Amino acid sequence: MAVKVKVKGPVRGLAKHKFIAVAVLLVVAAALVFGAIFSFYYFKYQRIVDARLARPLFENTAKIYAAPFEVRPGQTIGPKFVVNQLDEAGYSQQGETPVSQMGTYSVTSNSVTVYPGPLSYHAPDSATITFADGSVSQITGQNGQQLAAYQLEPLLITGLSDANRVKRRLITYDELPQNLVNAVTSIEDRRFFRHGALSYTGIVRSALNDITPGHHRLEGASTIDMQVAKMFFLTPARTFRRKFLQVIVSLQIDHEMTKKQIFQFYANEVPLGQRGSFAINGFGEAAHAFFGRDVSQLTLDESALLAGLIQSPSYLNPMRHPHRATIRRNLVLDAMVETGSITRQQAEQAKAKPIKLIPQAIDAGEAPYFVDMVRDQLTQRLGNQDYNDEGLRIYTSLDPQLQEAATEAVAAGMKAVDRRIRDRHARIVRYEKLHHLPIKPLVLPQVALVALNPHTGQVLALVGGKNYAQSQLNHALAERPTGSTFKPIVIASAFNTALAGTPLTNFQGVTAMFSPVTMLDDEPTTFTMPDGQTYSPHDFENKYFGVVTARKTLAYSLNNATISLAEMVGLNNIVHLAHQAGIVDAQPTPSVAIGTYDATPLELAGAYTMFDNDGIKITPWLLASVRSPSGDVIANYQPQSTPLLDPRVAFLTTGMMEAVVNDPHGTGYQVRTGFPGIPGFSAPVAAKTGTENDSWFAGFTSNLLCVVWVGNDNYSDLHIQGAHAALPIWTDFMDRAQKLPQYSDMEDFTPPQGVIQETLDKTTNLIATPNCTDDYTAWFLDGTQPNQTCDHQSVNQPNLFQRIFGIGNKQPQQGQNTQPQQNAVPQNFVTVPAPAPAQPQPNQQPQQQMPAKKKRGFWSRLFGRHSNSNNNQNPQQ
Numbered sequence: 001m002a003v004k005v006k007v008k009g010p011v012r013g014l015a016k017h018k019f020i021a022v023a024v025l026l027v028v029a030a031a032l033v034f035g036a037i038f039s040f041y042y043f044k045y046q047r048i049v050d051a052r053l054a055r056p057l058f059e060n061t062a063k064i065y066a067a068p069f070e071v072r073p074g075q076t077i078g079p080k081f082v083v084n085q086l087d088e089a090g091y092s093q094q095g096e097t098p099v100s101q102m103g104t105y106s107v108t109s110n111s112v113t114v115y116p117g118p119l120s121y122h123a124p125d126s127a128t129i130t131f132a133d134g135s136v137s138q139i140t141g142q143n144g145q146q147l148a149a150y151q152l153e154p155l156l157i158t159g160l161s162d163a164n165r166v167k168r169r170l171i172t173y174d175e176l177p178q179n180l181v182n183a184v185t186s187i188e189d190r191r192f193f194r195h196g197a198l199s200y201t202g203i204v205r206s207a208l209n210d211i212t213p214g215h216h217r218l219e220g221a222s223t224i225d226m227q228v229a230k231m232f233f234l235t236p237a238r239t240f241r242r243k244f245l246q247v248i249v250s251l252q253i254d255h256e257m258t259k260k261q262i263f264q265f266y267a268n269e270v271p272l273g274q275r276g277s278f279a280i281n282g283f284g285e286a287a288h289a290f291f292g293r294d295v296s297q298l299t300l301d302e303s304a305l306l307a308g309l310i311q312s313p314s315y316l317n318p319m320r321h322p323h324r325a326t327i328r329r330n331l332v333l334d335a336m337v338e339t340g341s342i343t344r345q346q347a348e349q350a351k352a353k354p355i356k357l358i359p360q361a362i363d364a365g366e367a368p369y370f371v372d373m374v375r376d377q378l379t380q381r382l383g384n385q386d387y388n389d390e391g392l393r394i395y396t397s398l399d400p401q402l403q404e405a406a407t408e409a410v411a412a413g414m415k416a417v418d419r420r421i422r423d424r425h426a427r428i429v430r431y432e433k434l435h436h437l438p439i440k441p442l443v444l445p446q447v448a449l450v451a452l453n454p455h456t457g458q459v460l461a462l463v464g465g466k467n468y469a470q471s472q473l474n475h476a477l478a479e480r481p482t483g484s485t486f487k488p489i490v491i492a493s494a495f496n497t498a499l500a501g502t503p504l505t506n507f508q509g510v511t512a513m514f515s516p517v518t519m520l521d522d523e524p525t526t527f528t529m530p531d532g533q534t535y536s537p538h539d540f541e542n543k544y545f546g547v548v549t550a551r552k553t554l555a556y557s558l559n560n561a562t563i564s565l566a567e568m569v570g571l572n573n574i575v576h577l578a579h580q581a582g583i584v585d586a587q588p589t590p591s592v593a594i595g596t597y598d599a600t601p602l603e604l605a606g607a608y609t610m611f612d613n614d615g616i617k618i619t620p621w622l623l624a625s626v627r628s629p630s631g632d633v634i635a636n637y638q639p640q641s642t643p644l645l646d647p648r649v650a651f652l653t654t655g656m657m658e659a660v661v662n663d664p665h666g667t668g669y670q671v672r673t674g675f676p677g678i679p680g681f682s683a684p685v686a687a688k689t690g691t692e693n694d695s696w697f698a699g700f701t702s703n704l705l706c707v708v709w710v711g712n713d714n715y716s717d718l719h720i721q722g723a724h725a726a727l728p729i730w731t732d733f734m735d736r737a738q739k740l741p742q743y744s745d746m747e748d749f750t751p752p753q754g755v756i757q758e759t760l761d762k763t764t765n766l767i768a769t770p771n772c773t774d775d776y777t778a779w780f781l782d783g784t785q786p787n788q789t790c791d792h793q794s795v796n797q798p799n800l801f802q803r804i805f806g807i808g809n810k811q812p813q814q815g816q817n818t819q820p821q822q823n824a825v826p827q828n829f830v831t832v833p834a835p836a837p838a839q840p841q842p843n844q845q846p847q848q849q850m851p852a853k854k855k856r857g858f859w860s861r862l863f864g865r866h867s868n869s870n871n872n873q874n875p876q877q
Contacts, residue, residue, distance in 0.1 A: 062160045062378070062392040064371055066400045067458065067624070068121065068151035075741040076135045082112045082152065088294075089153035091117075103153060114152070119631045121154050121395060154395055157367065160375060167275070169284030171295055173264040179300045180283060181263065182341035183307035187332045189224045190339055193259050228253060228266050272306060273313040280313075290318065292358040300342065301350040304332040318355050326355060367403050369464030369474045370396075370622065377623055381635070391629040397458040397622050402743070405736035406449050406461035412677075413729030414447050414466050417710060420720060421445065445718055445725075447710050448475035449733065450605045450620070454705040457609060457618030457639045459602075473713075479598040480711055482583070483690030484557045484667075485698045486595035488611060488653055489581065490566050491554055493574045494518075495649040498781050504568040514569075515784040516551040516656055517765040522561035527590050535590055537563060540691075540721075549765060551778060555659040555666040557689060559594045566593035580644050581607035581617055595692055604698055605707040611654050611686065612700045614752070615645030647752040648781055654749050655779035657686035661699070663776075667723055668697070675728045681735050683746035693717045695725035701746040704737055706730055756782045761790035 069085055071077070083105070092100035093107065094115070103117040113128040126142040127150045139147040158167065185192045226247070253262060271279060272286040280289050286306050287295040298306070308328035309316050318325035333347040342350075374396055425442045432439050451461040464474035494514040497504055505511045507521040522545045527535040537559045545558060553561040566574055571588035578586040583604070585597040599607070602620055610617040619640040626634045645653075660668040667689040674680035687699025694711030695718055708726040711718055718725065737743045751757070757779050761772035765786065768775035772790035 062390070062394050064157045064160060064374060065121070065154040065393060065395045066157050066398045067396065067460070068154045070149050070151050070742060071129055071136055071139060072149045072742075073136050073138055074745070076744070077741050078131055078134060079107055079110070079112050079129075082114075082129060083107055085152050085155070086112075086114065088155055091153065114150070116153070121393075121625075121627075121631075122151060155400060157396070157398060157400065158371060160371070160394075166281050167278045167285050167289075168268060168280075168282040169288060169295075170268055171264075171282070171284040173260045173267070175294075175296050176263075176267060176283065177296060177298050177303060179342075180295070180298055180303035180306065182336055182339070183303045183332050184263075184267075184310070185224075186335040186339045186341055187307050188227075188310060190335075192224050192263070224266050225253065225262055228262055228269075270310055271313055272309050273317050290357050299350075300346065301329065301333075301353045301355075304336070304350060305329040305355065308332045318357060322355050329355070367398055367462060368468040368472075369476065370398055370403070370459070370462045372464075372472065372474060373462070373477075374622055378626070381623070381637075382626070392634070393627045393629065393631070394623070395625040395627070397460065397624060398462075399460040399742070401740050402451060402461040402737060405740070406451060406463050406733055409729050409733035409736060410447055410449055410463045410466070413725075413732060414445075414710075416728065417447075417720065417725050418444050420724070424719065443712050443714060443716060445710050445712050446471070446473075446475050447729070448478070448601045448708070449729065450476050450601045450707045451733070451737075452605050452609065452618075452620055452705045453703070454609045454612035454700055455618070455703075457606070457620050457641070459620050459622050460704075462602075475709065475711075476601045479585070479600050480694050480709060481597065481692040482595040482599050482604060483692030483694065483696050484559075484595055485604060485688045485690035485696045485707075486578070486583070486586075486597075487554055487557065487562055487593065488657055488688055489578050489583070489607070490562055490569065490574055490593050491550065491656055492611070492645055492649055492653045493569045493577050494550070494565055495652050495781065496573070496577070496645070497569060498784055499646055499649055506568060507564060513781070513784045514550070515780050516549060516652075516778040517760070517786065518550045518565075519547050520550055520553050520558075520561040521564050522546060522548050522553065522558045525560050525563070527563075537591065537594060551656055551659055552663075554656050554688070555663045557660075557667045563590050563593045566590065577644065578607075580642065581610060582619070583607055595690060601707045601709045604696075605705060608698055608700060608705055608707070610644045611650050611657070612702075612705055612749075613650070614647040615643060615650040617642045617644045648754045651749065651751055651755055652779055652781060654686040657688055657699075658684070658749075659776075659778075660689065661685045661687050667721075668699070668727060670723055670727060671699070671731050674731065678728055678732045679735055681731050681738070683734075683738060684748045685734075686749065687730075689721070689723050689727060691721050695720050697723075697726035697730040699730060699734075701734070702749060703746060704734070704743055706733060706737075708733070751779065754782050755779050756785055758785050760786065764790045766790045 071082065086103070086105050090100055090102040091114075092098070092104050094104045099117075101117045101119045103120050104115045106113045106115075110132065111128055111130045113126060115126045116122045116124050118124070127147060128140045129136060129150065130138045130140070139150045141147050159169070257265075268282040268284065270283070271281055272283070273280045273289070275289050280286050283306055284295045286309070287293055287298055287302075290306070291298065291302055305318060305325060305328075308325065308331065309318075311328070315321070316325050316328050330351050333342070333350050336342045337344050337347050374394060378394065421444055422442065425440075429439055431437075446465050447463065448465070449461065449463040450459065452458060453460055462476055464476045465471050494504070498513040498515065501513075503511045504514050504518065506519055508519070510519070512518065522539065524536070524538065524544060539559050540557065544560065545552070545556070548556070548558060548561055550561075550565060552558070553565065567590070571590070571592060575586045575588045575592060578584075578592070583597070583599045585599060586592050587597060589596075591597075606617065606620045609620075619642075621637065621639050623637045625636045628634060660666045661671045663669060668687045671685060671687065672680045672682070683701050685699050685701055687697065690696030690698070693715060694709060696707070696709050698707040700706070708730045710720070710725040710729070738746060757777055759768045759775050759777050760766060761768040762774045762776055763772070767786050767789045769789050769791050
């Protein structure tokens with residue numbers, strides 16, 4: 001039987017009151033617990049925030065500066081160029097506030113007066129640069145004296161990145177244009193300057209979205225204060241605990257700092273994308289990365305673009321996704337209209353502007369391979385890693401304008417090289433498929449370019465690879481076989497013998513002083529080494545020219561004739577000079593003469609300075625000075641120089657290298673003719689091509705030396721001559737360099753005392769007369785020049801007697817030579833008896849026993865035929 005109990009009204013009320021009381025107690029307890037937890041973390045993070053704010057939030061990383069721009073009378077620059085250089089260096093115009101501690105300047109319509117400040121790299125000596133007719137007319141020092149040159153303030157290249165490979169340029173709030181501040185607050189936090197640390201409606205919205213089913217995207221902090229808290233004090237983990245701590249830290253920093261200070265920290269830390277292997281943090285770095293200018297110079301549309309990137313820097317990257325970036329930029333401009341920051345008309349005008357970015361290749365204008373080398377040298381010389389936290393100012397050798405030229409020339413040239421490689425690979429793949437052969441993978445080559453001042457050793461530009469983001473391996477420091485770029489060292493060693501008064505005996509038994517018309521034997525030859533191995537070098541396309549002059553040997557890059565000369569000079573003498581010049585891998589074997597031993601592009605460039613610097617070898621250098629943040633000198637570095645050649649030997653070798661470029665059949669003649677899209681280069685040049693699996697071109701003018709290397713990282717054969725891979729890059733670079741005012745004055749090489757120039761007949765290699773119109777010029781050590789004219793020498797084809805005994809003219813074998821043939825024993829040779837053994841001359845070592853050579857036999861001489869059964873070059877031990 002069911003029993004019903006009826007509860008009376010007072011009992012029900014009591015239960016209700018108890019429920020309310022329990023609920024209140026629970027709420028109070030929860031509040032107390034929350035308050036206790038909040039207080040605990042508040043005071044805990046107060047200590048953390050105070051300690052963090054007590055030291056700099058950003059590492060005071062070392063700053064890398066370029067070499068100063070040198071102004072000289074006659075340069076085609078105007079006041080605007082100088083003012084731009086000074087502005088970029090941080091100078092202020094006189095009368096402006098604040099006054100820059102770096103220096104000030106005053107400007108008129110035809111002059112600029114420079115006043116270096118206490119933080120300047122230079123002494124505080126002012127100078128006035130006067131202009132007339134578009135060029136510098138004179139430079140006057142502060143005491144009224146006329147100056148031959150004046151160096152402007154070095155420009156900042158970059159800051160050494162921190163361990164996380166982040167690049168930033170620190171800026172102050174006052175340096176930010178108002179449009180940029182308005183753009184950021186309009187799209188990220190409209191009430192930033194009016195609310196406290198938190199936007200409560202934003203926090204609620206973020207929490208609701210995070211717990212909503214199906215809403216997979218977690219909401220971020222809604223205020224700039226909270227974003228700063230996350231950037232500097234918390235981990236990036238997206239959890240409720242981190243958001244709770246983010247609120248606490250936001251309250252702390254809002255209490256400790258002003259809104260301008262908070263925004264300044266945000267402006268220096270906010271991630272804005274990636275450039276190469278470095279992250280771009282902050283608006284200061286982004287302004288340079290995307291637009292190539294200081295943040296204070298940003299326009300309205302550029303400010304809106306950067307503000308728009310904050311949401312998703314990778315997805316909105318304007319370099320890869322310009323359409324997305326444009327849509328986002330326009331959204332920011334609309335937001336600025338809504339907040340009243342700009343008018344609708346201003347927004348529409350800004351929207352109409354296309355996004356104009358500096359070319360992405362220009363990011364190498366910061367010379368990442370160069371900067372890596374600077375970092376390594378600083379570590380070696382300063383002995384610790386702490387230097388990068390001390391704000392040091394590192395002054396280097398780099399020329400930013402020339403670096404840009406190098407970067408552009410390499411980028412354009414390697415596109416053409418890659419196209420040739422891809423086309424060749426496609427043909428090979430078609431053949432392999434047709435014959436069911438394994439398909440070989442495509443291998444694309446790498447590149448290096450080194451440019452020096454040949455008289456100071458200053459590394460003006462350096463490119464270590466095609467793409468720093470893809471490979472940080474610096475190929476300017478990679479050891480590779482030098483190929484025929486080594487041959488000028490053989491020529492210089494030969495001129496050393498003439499200077500020492502030591503005659504050479506050639507293959508015909510003729511003994512004479514070496515000169516450009518020394519006769520050499522260019523025919524297939526097999527060398528038997530002391531250990532019994534054989535070595536059979538060959539010329540390009542197996543073309544042999546028989547009896548040739550030394551000048552033609554170098555210009556045509558003839559291997560067998562070069563080795564023939566090396567034997568006459570002595571391999572030990574050649575290797576001794578190579579070691580002194582910095583090519584320390586060279587060994588005294590026949591193949592050393594044609595560059596089978598290794599050197600880096602930087603080492604080869606250093607070796608070539610002895611030809612362009614009166615015989616003095618300058619070790620390439622990057623570091624000039626290290627100074628404290630206040631400008632005090634910590635260390636200055638002086639270049640190392642070593643006299644290796646007599647100035648006459650250096651000049652005579654240079655003269656023969658000029659024929660490589662000037663002779664229509666020289667391997668470097670395309671420097672003069674140019675390439676599609678690359679004009680011919682007309683300035684005086686001495687150079688040498690090189691091909692040894694890789695492609696080389698090394699050459700110099702009176703004021704600039706450049707080495708270009710192209711090759712595969714796996715050491716496989718490039719199958720491209722130096723004239724078709726490295727040479728176009730070199731030509732393009734030098735053409736760009738000559739257009740810069742600091743390199744426009746490329747002049748003829750200056751002959752020293754003791755050398756003489758003669759005009760020679762091409763057929764006889766004797767002094768030309770009006771009867772011998774096909775001629776050329778060559779430089780001689782005075783006393784070794786021809787002493788007869790072409791009128792006294794008849795030229796006939798070799799008869800049967802001459803063929804039998806191997807004398808007289810020799811015709812080119814394999815390929816046909818279109819040039820007139822040269823006599824085997826020209827009358828200009830002053831023959832002397834074979835000298836008795838003498839003491840070695842400077843840079844000359846006792847001559848070792850030469851390996852045996854196998855020459856052509858009787859029937860080959862009789863019928864002028866060569867056997868090419870063994871033309872393959874065996875590897876050297």
